[in-house]
Amino acid sequence: MTSASAVADLPPVVQGKRRFGWGQAALALAIAAFLVLFLAWPVGTVIVAAFTHKGAGGFTLVNFYDFFATDLFIRSTWNSLYVAGMSVVLASVFALPLAYITTRFEFRGTVLIQTLGVVPLIMPPFVGAVAMQLLFGRNGTVNMLLDQHLGFKIPFMEGLNGVIFVQAVHYFPFILINLSAALRNIDRAMEEAAQNLGSSGFRLFRRIVFPLAMPGYLAGASLVFVKVFDDLATPLLLNVKDMLAPQAYLRITSIGIADPMGYVISVVLIVASVVAMWLSALAMRGKDYATVQRGGGGLARRHMHPWQAVAAYAIVILILLLVLAPHIGLLLLSFATIWSFSPLPDGYTLAHYGRVFSDSAVYITNTALYATLAGVIDIILGTAIAYLVLRTKLAGRQWLDWGASAALAVPGVVLGIGYLRCFYGVTLPDGTPLAALWIVIVIALAVRRLPYALRACVAALQQVSVSLEEAAENLGATKARTVRRVVVPLMTGGMLAGFIASFATAAVELSATIMLVQSNADAPLAYGLYVFMQSAAGRGPGAALGVIAVLLVALCTLASHLVIERRQKP
């Protein structure tokens, strides 16, 4: 810590005494009430089984003893930790070059790359898996071609390493989005100062640029870790069952529906996720990443030498090809007639799109509506929680952050069942249950995706210097006005990053939705996909619907990036 410590040595938020505000307390209470009502209470009604004694019915910890006495669960815990850790490493390898090249250099197609970089996050359920297998599976395109021409195969999709590969491809956008937002927020004066003092090249990046972007990187990396740790779709797609999240899911939905162990694993997942978030917060403690000057447009963009440009394009195209391969497969699948044990489909047709447009338009509009609402709710809550945690001295404010982050670890089925238990008995005047309204799906999506938006908002606020707010307040602005006119505008990049992450993933969420959908007219796209993907004839239309989901999210992401780019042009 030499030059960077010029910034880092400033003590954390202690400058100026924060007045205790009743407004802040009310806000904190309102958020806490929301979290209790829509997260803690519904989840509590389900996981209480983890602490219940069989037969006697009283409180017990014997189920946790069973957890540690079962080889399978211990093995699963180690596997999950290993996979989550290695996925962060591999995801960083994908994300760092893309983020660095696109934010640091004059580079054509930056917006396109930033948009395409988000697309892997949107892997529609089921059909994404089929597309991955058709490309990278044992008899997928790549392996069939390798086998024909070179006589060997690569086990991309086998065992734990297969899970790491697929997870890194799937979730690296979390690092990309948050790191890019952070890099854009770095004050170029910092970099110039370092250059004036003689630093350049990789040293400049390692000692100045990367440390200053640390909040963004950590936000992304911790999300990847926790998300991979809690993810069940990918391991199940690869038929890896000895990991924690798949064990919880398999048990809650079948062999252990009446057994407490599924809920015990859920509790372990929630605790582990909160601990991971706490550790990442610990890593940031005592460091201040805020910079005062704004409007400089982030790092100075430089021109590349021709050979640098060639290398940069080669790296970017290579990474994009790799991470977008599943979507290329999905696109092929949506136009394919029959694709079976061959490198490419037998023939092509537009019929699948015809079928989807004729009877699934309602799924598309529902998804756009639900995911947008969920994303908006998430950035409002995310910004509010970030502000309360970083800028106030309220007692227990960290719990808001941890509580909201815990949502990441709650299996979707648990949340879905909890909602049915809590809100199905509540009826509206005309007798329909509250849980039957589509707004409940929106709230479930918002709660499940809140951690994504929250991490982005916290990272964004960490980069905004408190002195700017103090300046505004000294000039007579009220607290509310300062937030509205100073803090929020400065956080816009991070908030948009959060919105994209929440929106994109909410658009393809299935596990909680499937418990809550009460009629076809209210169903989102992921549910439509599920319905198609139960039959051989539905594979093509399912893939077409998947492509539409990806396009929908990609277009929204592109729009958000254009907004960011426009704001940054001086």
Place this chain on the structure above:
Amino acid sequence: MAFAGKVSALALSLLLLAGAAAEAQVSGKVSVVTSFSKDVTDPFKKAFEAAHPGTTLDVQNRNTNAGVKFLQETQANNQVDLFWASAPDAFEVLRGRKLLQSYKPKASGIPEKIGSYPINGPDNNYFGFAASGYGIMWNERYVAANKLPAPKEWDDLAKAPYFDHVSMAAPSRSGTTHLTIETILQGEGWDKGWGVIKAMSGNFRQITERSFGVPDAVNSGQVGYGIVIDFFAFSSQATGFPVKFVYPSVTTIVPANIGIVANAPNKAGAEAFVEFLLSPAGQEVLLLPAIRRLPVNPAVYAKAPADYPNPFKDTSLGAKVKFSAETSEKRSEVVDVLYDQTVTFQLEALKDVTKTLHAVDAALAKKANAKAADLAKEARALVAAMPITEAQASSPEIAGAFTGAKQKGARQAELEQQWAAFAKDRYAQAKAKAAEALKAAQ
């Protein structure tokens, strides 16, 4: 407008009252929770709505387990009229929890039994509308490229050429696979049955967590063979996938069912849909290429394509097994958990032993060796060994561990750990014996 609408609705219902009294009040939304895909439900929805103008069939698609859970969680304020799914055991669970109401269908021409299996549930709580059998489906391109044989019986799948080419859904995850396992156990007996199942499972490439994952993997060519319910294979063929299907002789033909949910908001509509499903018009919809299920009305087969399997004529289908639903029901969870703990979660170890045993067989075929043959036999016995006997599997002490919080007794997790440890230990011993046999045979 609203008034005119009401008047015409009134007039219509009066007309209907005068006409077919039975269907007098059929109108409005009939909501059905089903595990069937859109390809199955859409044609029925169209035909039903055409036959009963003024009704809409609202289809909510959920997998069978989620559907059962949903009805349980929402029973206090039920909004669902019908439950429509394959696995008879799901209906048994619903019946046990009094979530279905009884009804006597008026449709005629439907026999009591298909093979040895009763078509309707006890107390008329649910009604079979289509039959299905279990068998083996395979991808012709995959099999041709790898020069593999065509199977006929379950134990064919245990042979060396099939190693690493077969897939099945976990019985705990798929009601239909559960019945396949139970059919083998009842057809071959508990000990021999588990021997067959484990020898077969040792050749598995993967054990999927969704029923449809198996036909999907076979269709894509990720695996060669899959153990599936017949309509998965028939509808894949109809879609154009290069797949074939065979019924082994130890199979059972089981009905897929529909039941009326207790306190159905639109009871009349629900009854009308059940009647439609069982009527000749409804039964004929089953013959559509994308659906391809076996009607329960024997007369309807007259309209089926030439090569359509007919369980009412072809007596070899399902004849070998007298399937007892009662036996199956008693030990259903125990069998699932036994399979998961001794096979699904130990697949690597099991495959390792199986691979070595195939190598021993190959070596013995070249040059006989009594010592190696004995060791291989011992190894096979160790693989087949089960931690509990048939009697224990249906005993209340063991079955009671799987019912949740209500009864005292052993906890599920304790039994699971014991069974898993038993299997792990036996597979390790078997592996040592098999390796020794291989050394002797070479």
